Amino acid sequence: QKEVEQNSGPLSVPEGAIASLNCTYSDRVSQSFFWYRQYSGKSPELIMSIYSNGDKEDGRFTAQLNKASQYVSLLIRDSQPSDSATYLCAVNNDNAGNMLTFGGGTRLMVKP
Amino acid sequence: SAVISQKPSRDICQRGTSLTIQCQVDSQVTMMFWYRQQPGQSLTLIATANQGSEATYESGFVIDKFPISRPNLTFSTLTVSNMSPEDSSIYLCSAYSGSRDEQYFGPGTRLTVT
Numbered sequence: 001q002k003e004v005e006q007n008s009g010p011l012s013v014p015e016g017a018i019a020s021l022n023c024t025y026s027d028r029v030s031q032s033f034f035w036y037r038q039y040s041g042k043s044p045e046l047i048m049s050i051y052s053n054g055d056k057e058d059g060r061f062t063a064q065l066n067k068a069s070q071y072v073s074l075l076i077r078d079s080q081p082s083d084s085a086t087y088l089c090a091v092n093n094d095n096a097g098n099m100l101t102f103g104g105g106t107r108l109m110v111k112p
Numbered sequence: 113s114a115v116i117s118q119k120p121s122r123d124i125c126q127r128g129t130s131l132t133i134q135c136q137v138d139s140q141v142t143m144m145f146w147y148r149q150q151p152g153q154s155l156t157l158i159a160t161a162n163q164g165s166e167a168t169y170e171s172g173f174v175i176d177k178f179p180i181s182r183p184n185l186t187f188s189t190l191t192v193s194n195m196s197p198e199d200s201s202i203y204l205c206s207a208y209s210g211s212r213d214e215q216y217f218g219p220g221t222r223l224t225v226t
Contacts, residue, residue, distance in 0.1 A: 043217040
């Protein structure tokens with residue numbers, strides 16, 4: 001059973017702080033990793049993808065991947081109330097026909 | 113990124129009836145998927161819509177209940193058959209772009225079965 005685990009939260013951070021969202025996965029052969037943001041009542045929106053160990057930065061977002069530890073994280077710098085949403089971690093085992101396995105999501109609340 | 117539209121955006125249906133959801137992508141994509149999301153829950157994959165062949169269903173989902181079509185590389189339909197209140201959910205279409213190795217989602221269809 002391939003699993004992707006996330007803390008459901010809610011994770012509450014003050015405005016301007018760094019929000020750190022974490023995800024672990026069980027399938028060692030996983031190759032592609034994604035973070036989606038989902039606002040209440042909306043569909044998931046892809047915000048970051050990462051494929052190799054290390055950090056990948058895009059604006060206020062940084063994705064971090066450690067394949068040895070089977071761990072992927074998302075850092076949001078200078079958190080804004082508009083970042084309040086559920087963040088879904090997704091993992092692609094390329095041998096599974098490009099299907100994504102999703103974590104349960106972490107609900108982030110950024111308080112003004 | 114691929115732009116995906118779904119119709120209808122929402123519907124209220126009576127028990128025992130069927131609803132067909134349409135998904136249109138603005139470009140040809142390698143793969144299309146159908147997901148279900150219950151309130152407060154994560155995404156559950158229903159099936160992979162294969163162009164020109166039968167869909168591949170995940171455990172717990174069967175073709176008689178969720179028939180899927182994919183006549184070309186930009187369009188797919190999901191039918192929810194013989195609906196019961198337990199089928200009330202959000203149904204999401206997604207498309208995989210092989211060129212970018214990324215998957216995008218449509219806006220979803222909110223289904224309520226009474």
